Amino acid sequence: MLDNDRKLYTYRDVVIAIADFDKVNLRVENQIIITEMNTDYTCEYPRWTNDESCVIYDSNKSGKYQIYAYHLEDKTTSRISPDINRDYRFGNFENLPK
Secondary structure, X not given: OEEOOOOOOOOOOEEOEEEEXXXXXXXXXXXXXXXXOOOOOOEEEEEEOOOOOEEXXXXXXXXXXXXXXXXXXXXXXXXXXXXXOOOOOOOOOOOOOO
């Protein structure tokens, strides 16, 4: 999560990104932002799937919190929450698409 205004009490200005980390030189490289910057909703709490093929996060961009998966191979995002009328947050790794 990249906090654009560096105010930790709000996630409204946060985007989620993936990148390579060079631990020898302490450098972040090849950064890709996977969520759009929009202060009308929040994207938060990214997690990797066990096989590292997707980044899972939650967002309330639909009006309810839903869980989304960003698929690294084809660079697409899909909603994986089963019910659009319920709030889902803090995604876990059971029964995720591969």
